[in-house]
Amino acid sequence: MTSRFQPYLLSWLLLALCFCHSVEMATSLQQSFKSDLLHFYHTLILPDGKETTVHLLKDTLKRYYFVLGEGRTSAPLTVTVTPCDVPIEWSLRVHKSSTNYFGKAAQDKLDVEESLRYQKTTKIVSTLFSYRGNSVETYTGTSYYSAVYMFEFLSIERDTHITVYLATDTTSEHLYPELPADPRIDVIGIGHTTVTLAWKHSPTALKHKENIQYCVLMNEEHNYKSLCAAETAIRSSGMKSSQALAISLPAQGLLLDPQQVMVLSNGELSIISKASNGEVRQTCVGTKNTYTIPNLTPSTQYYFDVFVVNFLTNASATYTGTFARTLEEPEPKVTDMKDGKVIQLILDGRQQKFYTLQYRTRHKQVQFAFQSCSGQVHIEISREDKVLMSEGFAGLRHFILKGRLGDTYVIRLGSTEPSNASVKVQVSSLFHKPFFPALPESLKIKSFSKLRTCDSVTIAWLGTQQLSKYCVYKKKIEEDQVWMETRNADRCSGPESRQKGDKVLCKYFHEANLQRAVTTETIKGLESGTVYLFDVYLIGPSGIPVRYYSKVVKTRKKC
Numbered sequence: 001m002t003s004r005f006q007p008y009l010l011s012w013l014l015l016a017l018c019f020c021h022s023v024e025m026a027t028s029l030q031q032s033f034k035s036d037l038l039h040f041y042h043t044l045i046l047p048d049g050k051e052t053t054v055h056l057l058k059d060t061l062k063r064y065y066f067v068l069g070e071g072r073t074s075a076p077l078t079v080t081v082t083p084c085d086v087p088i089e090w091s092l093r094v095h096k097s098s099t100n101y102f103g104k105a106a107q108d109k110l111d112v113e114e115s116l117r118y119q120k121t122t123k124i125v126s127t128l129f130s131y132r133g134n135s136v137e138t139y140t141g142t143s144y145y146s147a148v149y150m151f152e153f154l155s156i157e158r159d160t161h162i163t164v165y166l167a168t169d170t171t172s173e174h175l176y177p178e179l180p181a182d183p184r185i186d187v188i189g190i191g192h193t194t195v196t197l198a199w200k201h202s203p204t205a206l207k208h209k210e211n212i213q214y215c216v217l218m219n220e221e222h223n224y225k226s227l228c229a230a231e232t233a234i235r236s237s238g239m240k241s242s243q244a245l246a247i248s249l250p251a252q253g254l255l256l257d258p259q260q261v262m263v264l265s266n267g268e269l270s271i272i273s274k275a276s277n278g279e280v281r282q283t284c285v286g287t288k289n290t291y292t293i294p295n296l297t298p299s300t301q302y303y304f305d306v307f308v309v310n311f312l313t314n315a316s317a318t319y320t321g322t323f324a325r326t327l328e329e330p331e332p333k334v335t336d337m338k339d340g341k342v343i344q345l346i347l348d349g350r351q352q353k354f355y356t357l358q359y360r361t362r363h364k365q366v367q368f369a370f371q372s373c374s375g376q377v378h379i380e381i382s383r384e385d386k387v388l389m390s391e392g393f394a395g396l397r398h399f400i401l402k403g404r405l406g407d408t409y410v411i412r413l414g415s416t417e418p419s420n421a422s423v424k425v426q427v428s429s430l431f432h433k434p435f436f437p438a439l440p441e442s443l444k445i446k447s448f449s450k451l452r453t454c455d456s457v458t459i460a461w462l463g464t465q466q467l468s469k470y471c472v473y474k475k476k477i478e479e480d481q482v483w484m485e486t487r488n489a490d491r492c493s494g495p496e497s498r499q500k501g502d503k504v505l506c507k508y509f510h511e512a513n514l515q516r517a518v519t520t521e522t523i524k525g526l527e528s529g530t531v532y533l534f535d536v537y538l539i540g541p542s543g544i545p546v547r548y549y550s551k552v553v554k555t556r557k558k559c
Contacts, residue, residue, distance in 0.1 A: 044062075044063060044064045044065060045064070045065055045066065046064045046065070046066045046151065046164060046166045047166070048066075048069070048166060048167060048168055048169075049166075049167050049168075049169065050165075050166075051163050051164070051165045051313070051314065051315060052064075052163065052164045052165070052166075053161055053162075053163055054153060054161060054162050054163070054164055055159075055160075055161045056088065056153055056154070056155040056159065056160050056161065056162065057155070057159050058155055058156065058157065058158050058159055059154070059155075059156060060154075060155075061152055061153070061154050062152070062153045062154070063150055063151065063152050063153075064150070064151040064153070064164070065148060065149065065150055065151070066143070066148075066149045066151070066166060067145070067147070067148050067149070068143045068144065068145045068147075068168065070145070072145060072168075073144065073145050074142055074143065074144050074145070075142070075143050075168040075169075076140070076141075076142060076143070076168060076169075077139075077140070077141050077142060077143040077149075077166070077167075077168055078138065078139070078140050078166070078167050078168075079092065079138065079139045079140075079151070079164065079165070079166050080136065080137070080138045080164070080165045080176055081131075081136070081137055081138075081153075081162060081163075081164050082136045082162060082163045082164075082165075082226045082228050082229075083133075083134045083135075083136075083160070083162050083225075083226070083228075083229065084160065084161050084162055084163065084226070084228035084229050084231070084232045085158075085160040085161065085229065085232045085233070086134065086155060086157040086158060086160050087132065087133050087134040087157065088132070088133075088134070088153060088154060088155050088160070088162060089130075089131070089132045089152075089153070089154040089155075089156065090130070090131055090132075090137075090151065090152060090153045090154070090162075091127055091129060091130035091131070091151070091152045092127070092128045092129040092130075092139055092149060092150070092151055093125055093126065093127050093128065093149070093150045093151075093152070094125070094126055094128055094147050094148070094149055094150070095124070095125055095147065095148040095149075095150060096124045096125075096126075096146060096147045096148075128141060128149075129141075134225060134229070135225055136225060136226050136318065143168060151164070160232075161232075162228075163228055165315065176310075176315045176316070176317050177202050177204040177205065177212060177308040177309070177310055177315065177316065177317045178202055178203045178204045178317070179202060179308070179317050179319065180199075180200040180201060180202060180203065181200075182200055183199075183200070183319045183320050184199070184319070184320045184322070185197055185198075185199045185304060185305075185306050185319050185320065185321065185322040186198045186199065186322075187304075187322060187324045188290070189292070190324055190325075190326060190327060191326065191327060192298045192326060192327045192328075192329055192330070193294065193295060193296045193297070193298060193326065194292050194293060194294050194296060194326075195292070195293050195296060195302065195304070195324050195326065196290065196291070196292040196293075197216065197290065197291055197292075197293070197304055197306070197322075198289060198290045199214075199289050199306050199319055200289065201287075201289050202214075202308040202317070204308065204310070205287050205308055208310075209287050211310055211311055211312045212287065212308060212309070212310055212311070213284045213285070213286055213287065213308075213309055213311060214284070214285050214286070214287065214288070214289065214291075214306055214307070214308055214309075215227075215282060215283065215284040215285070215306070215307045215308075215309050215316075216282070216283050216284075216285060216291050216293065216304065216305070216306055217230055217280070217281070217282045217304070217305045217306075217307065218280070218281045218282075218293050218296075218302050218303070218304055219279070219280045219281075219302070219303055220279070220300065220301070220302055220303070221233075221303065222303055223303045223304075223305055223321030223322070223323070224305050224318070224321065225318060226316070226318050227307045227309070227316045227318065230305065281293065284309070295350060296326050297326065298326050298327060298328055298329035299325070299326060299327070299328040299329060300325065300326050301323060301324070301325040302323065302324060302325075302326070303321060303322075303323045304321060304322050304323065304324070305318065305319065305321045306318075306319040306321075307319070333356070334356045334357070334358050334410075335355070335356070335357050335358070336357075336358055336359070336360075337357050337358065337359040337411075337425070337427050339362070339427070339428050339429060339430070340426065340427075340428045340430065341426070342424055342425070342426045342544075343357070343424070343425045343426070344373070344422065344423070344424045344425075344492070345413060345422070345423055345425065346420055346421075346422050347375070347377065347413060347414055347415040347420060347421040347422065347423065348415065348420060349375070349414075349415035349416075349417050349418045349419050349420055349421060350418055350419075350420075353414065354412045354413065354414040355412070355413050355414070356410065356411070356412050357410070357411040357412075357413070357425065357427075358408055358409065358410050358411070359408070359409050359411070359427045360406065360407070360408045360409075361403065361405065361406060361407050361408075361409070361429050362405070362406075362429040363405065363429040363430075364402055364403060364404060364405055365400055365401070365402050365403075365429070366400065366401055366403070366407075366409065366427060366428070366429050367398070367399070367400045367427070367428055367429075367430075367434065367435070368381065368397070368398070368399055368400075368401065368411075368425075368426075368427055369396075369397070369398045369424075369425070369426040369427075369435040369436060370393070370396070370397040370398075370423060370424070370425055371395075371396050371397075371423065371424040371491070371492055372393060372394050372395060372396075372421065372422070372423050372491065372492075373421075373422035373423060373424060373490050373491050373492035373493070374420075374421055374422045374488070374489075374490060374491065375394070375415055375416075375417055375419060375420060375421025375422065376392055376393070376394050376415065376416040376417050376421060377392065377393060377394065377413060377414075377415065377416065377421050377423045378390075378391070378392040378413070378414050378415070378416045379391065379392075379393070379397070379411065379412070379413050380411070380412040380413075381401070381409055381410070381411050382409070382410045382412075383403060383407055383408070383409050383410070384407075384408075388401060388409075392416045395443075395491070396436065396439070396546065398434070398435065398436055409427070411425065411427075413425070422490070422492065424492050433542070434542070435542055435544055436540060436542065436544060436546060437464065437466050437468050437538065437539075437540025437541065437542075437546070438464045438465065438466045439464065439538070439546065440461075440462035440463060440464055440517065441462065442462055443461075443462075443546070443547075443548045443549055444461070444548065444549050444551075445459050445460070445461050445534060445536055445548050445549065445550070445551035446459065446460045446461070446551075447459050447460075447534075447551055447553045448460070451522070452553065452555065452556055453555065453556055453559055454526075454528035454529075454555055454556045454557070454558070454559040455524060455525060455526050455527070455528060455555065456522055456523060456524040456525075456526060456555075457522070457523050457526060457532065457534070457553045457555060458520060458521070458522045458523075459472075459520065459521055459523070459534055459536075459551060459553070460518055460519065460520040460521075461518070461519060461536050461548055462517055462518055463509045463510060463511055463517045463518070463519050464510065464511075464514075464517060465510055465511065465512055465514060465517065466510055466540070467508055467509075467510040468508065468509065468510065468538055468539065468540050469506060469507070469508055469538075469539040469540075470506065470507055470508070470509055470519070470536055470537070470538055470539075471495050471503070471505070471506040471536070471537045471539065472503075472504040472505055472506070472521055472523070472534065472535070472536055473495065473498050473502045473503055473504060473534070473535045473536075473537070474502055474504050474523060474526075474532050474533070474534050474535075475502050475532065475533045475534075475535075476527070476530060476531070476532055476533075477531050477532070477533050477552075478531065479531050479554075482531065482533075482552050485533055485550070485552075486533075486550050486552065489547075489550055491547050492547075493547070494537060494539075494545035494547070495537050495539075495545065498535075504521070504523050505521070507519075507521075526555050527555065528555055528556065528557055528558075528559070529554070529555060529556070529557035530554065530555050531552060531553075531554045532552070532553055532554070532555070533550050533551070533552050534550065534551045534552075534553065535547060535548065535550050535551075536548040
């Protein structure tokens with residue numbers, strides 16, 4: 001009996017061995033396919049839990065791959081793709097080997113070989129998600145260890161870049177910040193130079209206040225769908241720095257372009273960038289959900305975006321942008337000037353505010369006098385809506401205009417710098433009585449190094465043919481105060497603003513020959529090795545003082 005059944009037993013054993021070998025080889029081929037694919041594209045694997053920047057060339061398809069790590073059979077899969085410039089096309093496909101022959105009993109060696117050939121050449125490819133546009137899109141699904149996921153990205157307009165964020169841990173704090181159910185930005189206040197915004201809190205910001213901030217972006221062009229898109233657009237509009245916004249980085253890590261100004265106030269980080277298409281302002285306001293944008297231009301439309309940013313991961317989410325138009329600037333208040341009366345104005349350079357004066361003449365000629373006390377001043381004089389002169393200056397401007405009896409002159413003044421400026425204005429129809437004495441060609445004071453001793457300094461200045469009074473003052477200063485003293489000097493102030501101890505002398509001087517109209521003075525009784533600031537005031541018949549430019553001299557330390 002045993003001998004009768006031996007051939008049948010041997011056949012069954014051979015058949016079982018062939019079947020087991022078939023399954024093992026099929027599984028081995030499946031793993032080999034994945035291994036070979038990942039080995040070939042090892043530089044195009046999307047990392048898990050990290051944002052990746054992908055650069056795309058026009059009309060060139062780019063593929064990235066992802067497989068679930070060993071030890072996990074399945075996991076949630078979340079992918080967020082952010083276009084940073086132009087609309088793109090992207091899709092997510094899954095590659096999975098066919099298992100149609102698994103579990104079938106192989107009849108003979110030929111069946112096993114056909115099964116292996118079929119397994120080697122046949123794969124299931126399906127599209128899970130596809131999109132075309134420039135919005136931030138997210139795919140959420142489940143990933144399996146047995147599948148290879150392929151991402152395809154294409155730009156058909158021009159070279160660009162995008163960011164891709166893939167994660168299999170949906171409980172991780174490294175995911176993008178969450179937007180509220182209503183992500184709109186509300187405009188709750190509009191003024192001439194301000195707009196107040198409000199938005200609902202992000203659930204992520206409420207949970208992780210120490211790492212999350214809201215950043216507000218203002219520009220005059222349009223809204224942006226992502227922080228990446230805003231950075232790219234501003235770089236291409238004329239910014240020199242490759243880090244145009246960088247508002248999602250900690251303040252201590254910022255590298256600003258020379259065209260940018262960073263302002264820290266009340267715990268807020270604000271960056272003002274000057275691009276070719278206007279001003280772009282970004283301010284990170286912490287976790288508060290209201291903000292008033294100051295220093296806007298009246299009657300101008302602005303676009304506002306709010307980004308909730310995770311400062312640890314650089315990931316951000318974008319609220320639905322809004323826009324608003326500031327109110328029209330009210331008609332400027334016009335101040336009537338009285339004949340010969342001096343008016344001093346403080347000009348606000350930050351607000352770019354202009355002051356308007358008007359004067360009605362009593363004669364055909366009128367004299368104007370402008371004396372900038374600090375900063376650079378711009379003046380514009382018009383008559384019957386025709387601009388007669390427009391210029392910026394620092395110092396003195398004194399001239400006469402001719403017209404008709406009863407003409408009305410309109411004077412507009414403003415600061416040409418972002419800082420404040422100060423100016424004195426005087427207008428009169430009595431042109432035969434000048435406000436200022438005849439001035440020399442130069443208001444500079446000169447010192448002589450060879451005549452400088454340990455306790456004396458010799459200075460010289462130009463005079464005029466007209467007899468005038470000259471008063472000399474001195475002030476002892478520290479070496480590190482030189483720049484501040486000369487920069488912040490009030491050029492309109494006269495001797496009355498000086499301390500009595502500063503006065504050196506006053507004297508009268510004139511010279512018919514202008515080539516010899518030079519006067520000198522030796523100031524004695526000084527301390528050795530000490531820095532002094534010297535001022536000369538020219539006081540004419542009208543009593544209005546004209547201050548020469550200050551001169552700094554240091555006495556010798558050893559003599």
